[in-house]
Amino acid sequence: MLAIKIWNYLKGYVIIRIKGLSLERLLNLCLVNDIYLWNVDRINNVEIEASISILGYNDLEELVNKVGCRVEIKERVGFPFFLDRFKKRKSLGIGAIIFFVLFGVLSSIIWKIDIIGLQQIPHEEIIKELNRDGIKIGNFKKNIDEDSVQKKILEEFKYISYIQVKKKGVKLIIEIKEEDMPMEDNYNQYPSNIVAKRKGVIFKVIAKKGKAIAQKGQIVKENDLLISGTVDSEITEETGLVSAKGEVLAYTTYSDTVESPIIxxxxxxxxxxxxxxxxxxxxxxxxxxxxxxxxxxxxxxxxxxxxxxxxxxxxxxxxxxxxxxxxxxxxxKRDVDALKKSSQIKAIENINKELAKKSEIISKNAVFTIKDNILTTKVIIETIEDIGKVKIIKK
Amino acid sequence: MKKNIDKVKKGITDALELPLDIALDLPKITMVGNLKVDITNHKGIIEYKKEIIRINTNIGIVKITGDSLEIKNILIEEINIDGNIENIEIMS
Structure with missing residues (x-):
């Protein structure tokens, strides 16, 4: 029945009131002439209310004259009448069309470019590079090819290890992971701080440019500020921004554990x-x-x-x-001493992969524990290394 | 004479287990509780008021009484009536 209701709604129908004395005769004539009536309701002795399709209504008018009744339309229901309303209110219809067109157009344009994960390369450089490729706010989404954008940025900038460009709604999201950049690189003309690459205990701070914040003996965590690029000028008493340069030597520890079964x-x-x-x-x-x-x-x-x-x-x-x-x-059962040696070598090899090139090893320490048939070897290496890392100051 | 033909027809349909309403051109009256009556194979409406509906069929006039009766659908073959039905009478 629902299907019929939906069909009726789409085709449109009218609710009519028929006034007259021989209403039953009219109903029977409708039957014979194949006019479909539904929701027939008796209002009073001389009046009934019924629903009828638009086509049926045209046929009914002829019959009504024959029987001698009067028909009036009480309500028009359905999609065709809904459309009819727009004929009278043209500007509303045009407005609706303009709305949908604008909606479609505007939502297929890039309205924002988000760059996530930048630490050393300034935002402006990436935006400039994108603009050079013709990618800017206001471009159509379908004209931007993620893969080629990725390739171009990777080619242009040396110290990017990972990049992902994706379109999400009206945003272009660029996610970047950087490698550590040497201090001498040209992007360093931008104001920047030097922060800690990893945790350690400060041994010596040599600030070539900028203000040394970290002091000897201080314990620093990753991303702690070491040399600040914000400097107070002695003459003018204003704060200015420079790109901090310098070396921060610190004690750092590396450890690795190797487990090997004895039996x-x-x-x-x-x-x-x-x-x-x-x-x-x-x-x-x-x-x-x-x-x-x-x-x-x-x-x-x-x-x-x-x-x-x-x-x-x-x-x-x-x-x-x-x-x-x-x-x-x-x-x-394996020889425990030989096993200790071999697992110690393995652990040191693992640590060597992580060690920075210029670091200086101060001490090496190995701890062995045996539990449940498993020999655990923990090797701790203490080094002195430069833990400074460039980080752009965001404006 | 007509009665005899009807008798023969009924005998045949009984023997062949055919549906009676189709073979003998009889109306089929279905009720759902006291809320709904469907009559297929009718011959037209005689009277329609809120309290009483009379429908012509092959077996005579079917008189439905109750209150707030309403014809939901009316087709050449079928009539669906909704309302609070109190009484159905066949007057042949």
């Missing part, structure tokens, strides 16, 4: 074999008979064979052989 299980094949066959369809393997494997410990090997013996044609159906080889498990 290991070694597997040795006994030579006994147990084979099952199956078939492979595309990527799915099916075993013909999946009986229990008669060994306690075993290694499973799967061999695939072409079904017709044609190796150079790739048929998606293949024979599969499951081979189970029995093994003996033997527990072997």
């Amino acid at each position: 290991i299980k070694e597997k040795r094949e006994t030579g006994n074999k147990f084979t099952q066959r199956g078939i492979k369809l595309k990527k799915k393997r099916v075993k013909f008979f999946s009986s229990d494997i008669p060994y306690k410990d075993y290694i499973q090997e799967i061999e695939e064979k072409s079904i017709l013996g044609l190796n150079n044609i790739d048929i998606p159906v293949k024979w599969v052989e499951y081979i189970y080889k029995e093994v003996e498990v033997e527990e072997v």
Whole structure:
């Protein structure tokens, strides 16, 4: 019934009032002439109310004259009448159309460019580079190709390790991760601070430009301010911004832990074999008979064979052989001293990957603990290194 | 004579288990509680008031009494009546 209601609404119908004495006769005539009436309601002795389709109403008018009743329209319902209203109020209709067009156009334009994660490269440089490629606020979204923008920015700027450009709504979001930039680089003409790359204890601060904030013996965390680019001028008593330069040497520690089991299980094949066959369809393997494997410990090997013996044609159906080889498990205890040495070397190797090139190693310390058959080796290396990192001052 | 033909017809439909309303051209009256009456295969409306509706059928006049009766749909084959139905009478 809902479908009929929706259909009626779309086609449009009218609610009419019929006045007269022989109303039943009119209803019967409607039946015969195939005029569909619904929601027929008796108002009083001489009046009924009913719903009728627009086409039906035209037919009804002829019948009404024959019977001698009077019809008046009480209400017009449906989509066609809704549209009719717009005929009288043209400006409203035009306004609605303009609204939808503007909505579509405006929402397909980039209205904001967000750059996230910049620390060393100034915002303006990236915006300038984007403008040079013709990407600015007010461009159509479909004219911007994320991949080519990424490529261009990566080519232009040396110290970017990761970049992602994406369009989100009316925003263009550029996410950037930077590598550490050498102090001499030309972007450093922009006002900048020097902050800590990692945590450590300050050993010496040499400020070539800017004001040293960190003091000897101070413990600093990552991103703590070390040399400030905000300087008070002695002559004019105004604060000015410079790009801070200098070296900040600090004690830093690196550590790495390696865990290795003392007792290991070694597997040795006994030579006994147990084979099952199956078939492979595309990527799915099916075993013909999946009986229990008669060994306690075993290694499973799967061999695939072409079904017709044609190796150079790739048929998606293949024979599969499951081979189970029995093994003996033997527990072997390793020499603890040798293990300590080897795991210490491994830990130092891991640390070396992280160490900065210019750092100077002061001390090396290894701690061994044995718990539940596992030897834990912790190596701690203390170094002196430059922990300064450039960070642009945001205006 | 007509009665005899009807009898034969009924015998045949009974034997073949055909639906009676179709084979014998009879009206089918369906009620849902006392709220709704559907009559298919009717022959027109005789009287329509809020308290009483009379509908012509092959078996005579079906008289429905109640209050606030309303014809929901009216088609050549079918009439759906809503309202508070108190009484249905077949006057043949």
